[in-house]
Every structure is written in structure tokens, then in C-alpha cells.
Amino acid sequence: MxxxxxxxxxxxxxxxxxxxxxxxxxxxxxxxxxxxxxxxxxxxxxxxxxxxxxxxxxxxxxxxxxxxxxxxxxxxxxxxxxxxxxxxxxxxxxxxxxxxxxxxxxxxxxxxxxxxxxxxxxxxxxxxxxxxxxxxxxxxxxxxxxxxxxxxxxxxxxxxxxxxxxxxxxxxxxxxxxxxxxxxxxxxxxxxxxxxxxxxxxESPSGPEAMAVVELVVPAARVSGTVARLRADGHHILRVRAAAPPAAASIPDGVAASSAVPSRAEPGAPSLSLGDGVEPGATGPAREAAR
Amino acid sequence: MTALVRLRLAGFLRTGRALAPVLAGLLTLGVLYGGGRAQPAEAYGVSAVVLFPVLAWQTKILLDVEPDVQRRLAQVAVGPARERAAGLLAAALAGLGTVGVALIFPWLVGGVTGPVGPGDRSIVAGVGLGLWAHLLALPAAVALGALASRAVTGSAGYGIAVLALGAVGALVLGLSDSVAPWLAPPVMPTARALTGPLAAPTALLLSLWAAAWAAVALGSYAWRRRSRA
CATH class of the missing domain: 3.40.50.300 (P-loop containing nucleotide triphosphate hydrolases)
Structure with a gap:
């Protein structure tokens, strides 16, 4: 059009x-x-x-x-x-x-x-x-x-x-x-x-080659496995870090359930930054959040 | 488009704003038929005159009930031409309801009588001519109401002014010694024609006049809507 x-x-x-x-x-x-x-x-x-x-x-x-x-x-x-x-x-x-x-x-x-x-x-x-x-x-x-x-x-x-x-x-x-x-x-x-x-x-065109950063939250115990899996999928991992609990607590569960991560991440191969919101030793359910 | 007509009629009837013109119409008819009995055709001719402003007002209310943004949503859904046509059609259907009431009303209150003299029309002919008189007034009234609607005039005050000027103009310009009778829809001439025997050429002329007036008024409605959002 x-x-x-x-x-x-x-x-x-x-x-x-x-x-x-x-x-x-x-x-x-x-x-x-x-x-x-x-x-x-x-x-x-x-x-x-x-x-x-x-x-x-x-x-x-x-x-x-x-x-x-x-x-x-x-x-x-x-x-x-x-x-x-x-x-x-x-x-x-x-x-x-x-x-x-x-x-x-x-x-x-x-x-x-x-x-x-x-x-x-x-x-x-x-x-x-x-x-x-x-x-x-x-x-x-x-x-x-x-x-x-x-x-x-x-x-x-x-x-x-x-x-x-x-x-x-x-x-x-x-x-x-x-x-x-x-x-x-x-x-x-x-x-x-x-x-x-x-x-x-x-403004400057951002076609399919445009990149975006998606921050994920995963249980600390599963970090290495997740990183390996994401790398295998062709994503670029920026960093992994421990994170403050309040950030994780402020993310509603509904968001994790309908996470837009896969649809965002697959087509454009965006970089990923892992770990925001992970408390070392946390044992809660796996939560992934796109912000 | 049928769905949009139904949506608009539902909006008109459910808000209760339909009540005002209905009450005004009943009041007008009550005053009209309160004076005594008359021959149906003659009475219906006057009824069409007094209902002309009511039908126009009813059209304006029906078109104005819908919020502006909802009207635009309807336009996106069905396109501009059908959006406008649906509004006019809904107003015409509502007007037909009012016309139906106007045709039945005098029989309920004893405002009309059957043939009494040798030259009087039959009841069927009288009601038929009454229906014709109202159907001549309806398209013009719908067009006037549409021209006075908020989608065209933009402001309430201006809309009322258009409505009042149109209604008064139709009456004043329709007087028998009018200087420019063609500027108004033929509601008054029709009423006069129904007081005596009606010749076929006169009936045809009045019908064409009413159709031409409505066509011009509806055309200017479409043009005004096109130039406004």
C-alpha cells in the first residue's frame, strides 16, 4: 500500500x-x-x-x-x-x-x-x-x-x-x-x-537484518544448558549475569507464559543477553521474560 | 450494509432518544385530529405537512446517536458510500414507522370519517392517497435531517439552524402565493391538491418534484460528507 x-x-x-x-x-x-x-x-x-x-x-x-x-x-x-x-x-x-x-x-x-x-x-x-x-x-x-x-x-x-x-x-x-x-x-x-x-x-531502515536484545530469566542451574542450546540455534549470547530478585518479581507470570521470545528471536537472529533477573541458587519455576 | 442498518436502528431505539420525536409526532397528530372529523385524503395531506419537520428531526437524531468515531469505524468496515447509504436507509425505515403511526392514528382517535357525500372518496382511496402524500414527504425529510446531522454540520447549533430553516422554508415557500415554490419540497402543494379531486398529471408532477428535490438534497449530503471527515 x-x-x-x-x-x-x-x-x-x-x-x-x-x-x-x-x-x-x-x-x-x-x-x-x-x-x-x-x-x-x-x-x-x-x-x-x-x-x-x-x-x-x-x-x-x-x-x-x-x-x-x-x-x-x-x-x-x-x-x-x-x-x-x-x-x-x-x-x-x-x-x-x-x-x-x-x-x-x-x-x-x-x-x-x-x-x-x-x-x-x-x-x-x-x-x-x-x-x-x-x-x-x-x-x-x-x-x-x-x-x-x-x-x-x-x-x-x-x-x-x-x-x-x-x-x-x-x-x-x-x-x-x-x-x-x-x-x-x-x-x-x-x-x-x-x-x-x-x-x-x-528513519534509518531496519529491515530483517535489524537486531534486538532479549533478556531471559532462567533457573541458575540450567544456565549452561540454555546458553548451549541458544548458541546452537544461532543466537549470539551477550552475557550471563546474576540479577536482583525484584526485577524478576516484577515480571508477571502471564508475560512468561505468552513470551514473545521465540517469534522475536528466530527470524532475525537477535543477540541475547542472558541472566537478568536470575538469583543464584533460585529454585523457582523456569521463567523467561522478554522486555 | 443490512447489518449496519440494523446496528444503527438498534442504537437509535435503545438509547431512548427515539422517544422525543415519537412524542412530538403523537402530539402534533393529536393537535391535528383534535378539532373534528375530516375526509382521510385531506387530513393525511395536512398530516404529511406537520410531520415533515418531525421526520427530519427524527433523522437527525438517528444519525447523531452514533459517536463520530463509531461512524468512522463503520466507514472503514464497509466503505464511505455504503456507510452513508446505510444511515439514510436506517432513517428511512424509522420514518416509515412514523408514517405508519400517522396513517393509523386518526382512525384510533376518530379524526377521520368514511365517505358521507356522493362525491367523497372511498376509505381505501383516501388511505392510499394519504400514504402517497407521506411517502412524498419522507425522502425530503430524511435528506433535510441528514443535511442537519452532526457529520455534516459539525456543531449542534448549526445543525438545529439547518433543521429549523429547512422546515420553516418548506412551509413558507410552499404557501400558495410563494415566489419560489420550487425551492421547497412539495409538501404544502400536495396537501392543497388533496383537498379536491386530484388529476393524474398533478399527482405525477408532485411525485417528480418531490423526487427531484430529495435527489438534490441527498446529493448535497453526499457531497458534504465527502468533503468532511
Whole structure:
């Protein structure tokens, strides 16, 4: 998909919010849109998603199925989570049974099961944000546009976002995500589009050759075995060290269970730094955490 | 698109905001039929006039119930053209409900009477002409309500102004000595035509006039929506 010389202003005599933006994203790619508040990140994302029409220029090759997660989910609607997601699935063109399956899958996946019967206005901000993510994923998107998806999510839920993004990429979709809080360190392979003064510039490309550091926690007794196994897998071990217990204690179990380490580590052969969080002699369960 | 129409109708009915136009419609009809009995066609012609602003207001409320961001989500899901069409269709269906109430209401309160004289129309002809009069008013009212909706006007005050100007304009420009009757939808001329015998060419002309007015108003709605997010 490509934005070709796209200009946008909201009113005829208003200032240009975007000027001559020229960017492209291909299937299987993720791009992070960076920039300060109010520079036009959301505008760029909404142009890509098809919410806004360029004042000048063209958007070419937008996939038929687009999922858009707005910055704030519009919770002021008289539906329960189930009713809303069911309706949005059918609006997106899914048949009845397919909608039911997709809703059940994403409700379960995003931990919305306890709130299925709750009306949207009664949801907390983070939960509403998850409903926003679910509605975008009901029909597998060829382009997923996420506007500050980490906003309002708790630590465990924040890990869901990269997992969902990986899934879209694996299915051949493209993903655009904006962030102003540095959460996108979770997406080391992403291209970076910087928005400033109405212009969009791609920062130094970080393709498949880009490297990332993943820190793991393993029981001290298994360190040498793990290091050997990771080396055998082609990873580069930076160091092994004993670590302070609080760091380990602050990592939720849910994170370890859904560890993004394998999906991060395999394709790009990133370096590994082992040992952060290991207390010598610790006998707890094996815990691996990606930060 | 059917799913989106249903979602919007559900949103309209569940919020309770449907109550206000329904009450206004019933009140208007109550005042209209409180005065005495009339021939159905004649009474329905006036009913279509007084319901024109109610139908437009109802359309504006239906379209405005949905949060702006939800409207954009719908647009991403089905595309801009179908998103707009679904809103208009939902408003037209809600309007048909109101028209149904307007057709039944006078029989419940004894506001209309069957044929009494030799020249009077049959009840079926009277109700048929009444339905026709309301169906002429409905598309124009939906178009006016859509032009007054928040997606077009952006602000509540401006929206109310469009609605009020449109409704008053339809009445004032529809008066029999109007200088520019073609600027308004033919709700008033239709009501006048129904007071006496209705010739087929007149009926055809009024139908075409109503269709042309609605087409222009709906076209400008589509154009305004295109130029606004």
C-alpha cells in the first residue's frame, strides 16, 4: 500500500496537517509512526485506514479488509460487548456462524470473557480499548492500523499487542502503529516513520537484518544448558549475569507464559543477553521474560 | 450494509432518544385530529405537512446517536458510500414507522370519517392517497435531517439552524402565493391538491418534484460528507 504525495488539511483555509507525505508499506511489514502530540500521527493513520480522504494526492493499493483501532474506543453506545462485536462482525461482512466464531476467539484471546454481557459505557478504559482491538481483528485484516494501542492497557495486556501484530504479519497483512511513549521497542523489526511539521520521513531502515536484545530469566542451574542450546540455534549470547530478585518479581507470570521470545528471536537472529533477573541458587519455576 | 442498518436502528431505539420525536409526532397528530372529523385524503395531506419537520428531526437524531468515531469505524468496515447509504436507509425505515403511526392514528382517535357525500372518496382511496402524500414527504425529510446531522454540520447549533430553516422554508415557500415554490419540497402543494379531486398529471408532477428535490438534497449530503471527515 502506498500514500503518494498526500496532502491533508481539515478545512479549506486551515493549515496543512500533512504535506507531501510519500510512504509505502508492503504485506508482512510493520511501520511505527512516531512523533510528538498533535503532529499528525493520527491523521496519517486515518488516511491509511480510509477514514480520511487526502485533500491532494492518492492512497494506492489499500487492502480490502482494513482493521482500525482508534485512539479512543467510542464506548458511548447502548450495546453489550457481545452485541457490539457480533454486530461489527456482520457489518464487516462475516456470516452469522463465522461472526460467532471470530467473536468467541477474540473475546477469549483478549481476556474479555468476564465482560461479555457488560454494556460498553460501563467498561474501564483499558477493557474498552481491548474491545476496539477485537472489532478490528474479527475479519482478518490485510492492513491493521493501531492508534496508540497501548494506551490504558495494563502490563499483561500490553504484551498482547505485539502478539496480535505478529499474527497479522504472519498472515501476510501489513501493520501501522503509532506510539509516543516508546512502547514500540517491543517491535524491533518495525520500520520507523517520523512525523514532524507535517512531513513524514522514514528513519534509518531496519529491515530483517535489524537486531534486538532479549533478556531471559532462567533457573541458575540450567544456565549452561540454555546458553548451549541458544548458541546452537544461532543466537549470539551477550552475557550471563546474576540479577536482583525484584526485577524478576516484577515480571508477571502471564508475560512468561505468552513470551514473545521465540517469534522475536528466530527470524532475525537477535543477540541475547542472558541472566537478568536470575538469583543464584533460585529454585523457582523456569521463567523467561522478554522486555 | 443490512447489518449496519440494523446496528444503527438498534442504537437509535435503545438509547431512548427515539422517544422525543415519537412524542412530538403523537402530539402534533393529536393537535391535528383534535378539532373534528375530516375526509382521510385531506387530513393525511395536512398530516404529511406537520410531520415533515418531525421526520427530519427524527433523522437527525438517528444519525447523531452514533459517536463520530463509531461512524468512522463503520466507514472503514464497509466503505464511505455504503456507510452513508446505510444511515439514510436506517432513517428511512424509522420514518416509515412514523408514517405508519400517522396513517393509523386518526382512525384510533376518530379524526377521520368514511365517505358521507356522493362525491367523497372511498376509505381505501383516501388511505392510499394519504400514504402517497407521506411517502412524498419522507425522502425530503430524511435528506433535510441528514443535511442537519452532526457529520455534516459539525456543531449542534448549526445543525438545529439547518433543521429549523429547512422546515420553516418548506412551509413558507410552499404557501400558495410563494415566489419560489420550487425551492421547497412539495409538501404544502400536495396537501392543497388533496383537498379536491386530484388529476393524474398533478399527482405525477408532485411525485417528480418531490423526487427531484430529495435527489438534490441527498446529493448535497453526499457531497458534504465527502468533503468532511
Amino acid at each position: 502506498r500514500l503518494e504525495n498526500v496532502w491533508l488539511r481539515y478545512h479549506r483555509r486551515g493549515p496543512w496537517v500533512l504535506r507531501a507525505a510519500d510512504v509505502r508499506i508492503d504485506p508482512g511489514e510493520v511501520a511505527v509512526v512516531l512523533g510528538r502530540n498533535g503532529v499528525g500521527k493520527s491523521t496519517l493513520l486515518q488516511l491509511a485506514a480510509g477514514v480520511l480522504r487526502p485533500t491532494r494526492g492518492r492512497v494506492l493499493g489499500r487492502p480490502a479488509a482494513v482493521g482500525w483501532v482508534p485512539e479512543r474506543f467510542p464506548a458511548d453506545q447502548p450495546f453489550t460487548v457481545d452485541q457490539y462485536l457480533g454486530a461489527m462482525g456482520r457489518v464487516a461482512g462475516l456470516a452469522g456462524p463465522a461472526t460467532d466464531r471470530a467473536v468467541a476467539h477474540w473475546v477469549d484471546r483478549l481476556g474479555l470473557t468476564p465482560v461479555r454481557g457488560v454494556r460498553l459505557p460501563q467498561l474501564s478504559k483499558g477493557t474498552a480499548q481491548k474491545v476496539g482491538l477485537a472489532q478490528a481483528m474479527l475479519r482478518p485484516p490485510g492492513l491493521l492500523v493501531l492508534d496508540e494501542p497501548w494506551e490504558g492497557l495494563d502490563a499483561a495486556a500490553r504484551e498482547l499487542v505485539p502478539a496480535v501484530i505478529d499474527e497479522v504479519l504472519a498472515d501476510g497483512g501489513a501493520v501501522l502503529v503509532s506510539d509516543h511513549r516508546g512502547e514500540t521497542v517491543r517491535l524491533p523489526a518495525a520500520r520507523r516513520w517520523a512525523v514532524a511539521d507535517g512531513a513524514v520521513a522514514e
